[in-house]
Amino acid sequence: MAGLAALTRSIGVAVIAGVAASLFLARRRAAAGGAAGAAALVLLPWLAWTAAHKGGVDRAVAANYGTYGDLLAQGGASWIGPGSLLEFARPLAAVALPPGPRWLVALLAVPALVALAAGARALLARAPAAGWMLLAYLAIVAVWPYAPDRFLWAALPWLACAFTLGVADLVGRTAAARWVRAAGWTAAAVVALGFLPRQAVGLARGAATSTQRGISATFEELLPWIRAATDSSAIIAGEDEALLWLYTGRRAVPSFVWRVRGRAAESLGPDTLRAYLLRTGATHLVLTGGGSDAAQTINDLLGRHPGFLRVVRSWPRPMLAFEVQRP
Structure with missing residues (x-):
């Protein structure tokens, strides 16, 4: 199934990485190799076909139809750097955080990021394949040379799952310091105030299909x-x-x-x-x-x-x- 996901959309290779990594870290090395090998066999005909026809792609449309290597050859790795990390965070802030001055948005992002990190850790513990898949997907998007908006929005259900797990983990730590629980409640409030009104307005305006x-x-x-x-x-x-x-x-x-x-x-x-x-x-x-x-x-x-x-x-x-x- 992981191979079919990658065959449907190349970035689905993150699913292969998630399954293989979770099995490998669980010390099921043979199963990890088998899963990766099975996925590779599913992908092999497509990879062979694209390699055979690579020479037929006009250089003028390499950015549309070429490979990641073509993009590197065409423009270097200018999209990888500190600025790209800020660009990576921008779409999530635009969707999940209340609007305001940049300094205020950055401040509100802190508890939300803490909750997201705690949730990623919880997801790795509860559903390792899903957790590693999400991390692999985000890593690919971080170094992808296109605006990350639509790629991050595609992962919103998984990010929401991780965020919810993180909030539950933080507020449920009865033995932890009070500020830990407060961070969880603050993160939930911040994201609710940012996400829900924006989605309600977008739904009323039909923004999703505009x-x-x-x-x-x-x-x-x-x-x-x-x-x-x-x-x-x-x-x-x-x-x-x-x-x-x-x-x-x-x-x-x-x-x-x-x-x-x-x-x-x-x-x-x-x-x-x-x-x-x-x-x-x-x-x-x-x-x-x-x-x-x-x-x-x-x-x-x-x-x-x-x-x-x-x-x-x-x-x-x-x-x-x-x-x-x-x-």
């Missing part, structure tokens, strides 16, 4: 035009290229070519985008709005290479569809 609704509204206008106005052999450059392919049947490629800088995306520039569009044989490019990642690069491309992109459709949203004029 991104999906925006994407759906955009593509409800865009997809019918692509199906009606382009040939079945067309190659469309745009955002959400998998979605474009799935709902139009047209081959699709990214319209934003970028590299990692810190934990942010840095455009490779208009010349690289133009060369990439020519290499991939893109016939059309769609821009879903001025706030899209590719907007500035496309604007620069229009100014740097006049006539390369010809507007063939515009929408009030605003959205634009271009036809690529090959030299």
Whole structure:
């Protein structure tokens, strides 16, 4: 099952690490090796396939479709450092702690972190595989070169479990000093005041599905035009290229070519985008709005290479569809 988790999503390798580590530390060395080996066998066909096709990944989209090694080769390890640890903590503070000045948020974070640490220890004792899985997952996210928000939110149920165990452990220590129990109650109050009101407001506003609704509204206008106005052999450059392919049947490629800088995306520039569009044989490019990642690069491309992109459709949203004029 751990191997299947990693096969579903690569970061699921944390499940393999959790199972193997818990068995190994319980002195069940043979079982640990067997679990790791079984997971590796499940992953082997996928690893072999990706290794065989690695050379087919265009260097311009290595940040989208390459490996961790490709990211290191492209931009070094600039995302690893003290600043990345602060960035790692930011999404959790935004979700769990009350808003306020930075110094106040940092102060309120102390009891919450104490409770979380106590809970992680309790989770390791009660459910070692789950505890080590969570620690391995957080370690991977800490050195992952992308904004950690969505990766941490995916682990919120496990973090909530650890936090609850920690609070229960702290307030239940009747023989401990009074400040230990007070830290537990304070942590519970701080997180309740931060998490619950924010979630209530988000639920009332439908915040959990706002991104999906925006994407759906955009593509409800865009997809019918692509199906009606382009040939079945067309190659469309745009955002959400998998979605474009799935709902139009047209081959699709990214319209934003970028590299990692810190934990942010840095455009490779208009010349690289133009060369990439020519290499991939893109016939059309769609821009879903001025706030899209590719907007500035496309604007620069229009100014740097006049006539390369010809507007063939515009929408009030605003959205634009271009036809690529090959030299």
